[in-house]
Amino acid sequence: INAEYGELRDVRLNGSAASYVVADTDTYNDVDLIFGVNLSDTDSFKRVKEAVGDSLLKLLPQQVSRARLRGRMMVDAYVNKMVKVDQGSDCWSLMSLHNEGGCNVELMFVDKMRRQF
Numbered sequence: 001i002n003a004e005y006g007e008l009r010d011v012r013l014n015g016s017a018a019s020y021v022v023a024d025t026d027t028y029n030d031v032d033l034i035f036g037v038n039l040s041d042t043d044s045f046k047r048v049k050e051a052v053g054d055s056l057l058k059l060l061p062q063q064v065s066r067a068r069l070r071g072r073m074m075v076d077a078y079v080n081k082m083v084k085v086d087q088g089s090d091c092w093s094l095m096s097l098h099n100e101g102g103c104n105v106e107l108m109f110v111d112k113m114r115r116q117f
Contacts, residue, residue: 006047009036015106032106039091039111045084048093048109049075056097080104089114 012018015032019025039045053071056078060066080098085091091111096104 007038011035030104034108037109
């Protein structure tokens with residue numbers, strides 16, 4: 001993310017997956033990842049979406065032909081929910097990647113947020 005899409009401050013594991021790691025609980029439902037990023041300029045939300053799509057494209061198995069695939073197609077295929085908030089002391093974006101097995105991956109990109117995350 002740093003070079004091509006903008007500054008990445010930190011990455012955090014959150015929610016039940018974090019509890020699973022720290023407290024050795026039995027299960028977790030979703031994997032929640034929080035990325036601290038700068039979302040202050042007008043194109044930043046677009047760059048986040050591009051970063052997610054390009055990353056999903058890179059994660060495809062090697063035998064899949066990428067000749068006609070684009071990152072935007074990956075977002076359309078795998079992102080179940082997208083939320084964008086940019087008002088006052090809140091500036092963040094959420095993308096939920098759907099998994100047929102039931103465990104979703106929630107990607108949250110946070111510049112600033114009133115409530116603690």
